[in-house]
Amino acid sequence: IAACEQSGRNFVPQVLAPKQLKDWAAEETTELKLNLHPRAKYSINTLPEPKHGVRLLIGPEGGLSADEINMTEQFNFEETLLGPRVLRTETAALTAITALQCRFGDLG
Numbered sequence: 128i129a130a131c132e133q134s135g136r137n138f139v140p141q142v143l144a145p146k147q148l149k150d151w152a153a154e155e156t157t158e159l160k161l162n163l164h165p166r167a168k169y170s171i172n173t174l175p176e177p178k179h180g181v182r183l184l185i186g187p188e189g190g191l192s193a194d195e196i197n198m199t200e201q202f203n204f205e206e207t208l209l210g211p212r213v214l215r216t217e218t219a220a221l222t223a224i225t226a227l228q229c230r231f232g233d234l235g
Contacts, residue, residue: 148195148198148199149198152184152198152199152202152204153202156179156182157178157179158177158179158180158181158182159174159175159177159178159179159180159181159182159205160181160182160184160199160202160203160204160205161174161181161182161183161184161204161205161207161223162184162186162191162196162199162204162205162206162207163183163184163185163186163206163207163208163209163219163223164186164190164191164196164206164207164208165190165208165209165213166206166208167206167207167208168206168208169205169206169207169208170207170208170209170210171207171208171209171223171226171227171230172230174205174207174230176231177231181227182204183220183223183224183227184199184204185216185219185220185223186216187216188215188216209222209223209226
């Protein structure tokens with residue numbers, strides 16, 4: 128709550144219980160679905176502006192398996208590149224959110 132107040136947010140983001148990757152990926156949403164992938168062809172700078180937020184997938188250390196990547200493609204996740212470096216999971220999240228905010232502003 129204090130961090131939201133400090134940053135000027137007027138609501139506390141909802142934190143949900145963990146889910147299986149396939150269940151989460153299959154959820155109906157109007158958000159732009161992104162899968163961070165170090166070999167993706169497109170970067171955050173080439174994305175269209177999201178109309179209803181972003182659903183961001185960041186794989187574990189060692190990356191997602193080929194089967195997991197294929198599964199996310201079935202649910203229309205776009206492979207997106209952050210840059211030339213492979214980042215640790217905990218820094219990839221912060222970097223991706225920062226890049227998205229720099230490109231699109233506050234996404235909610």
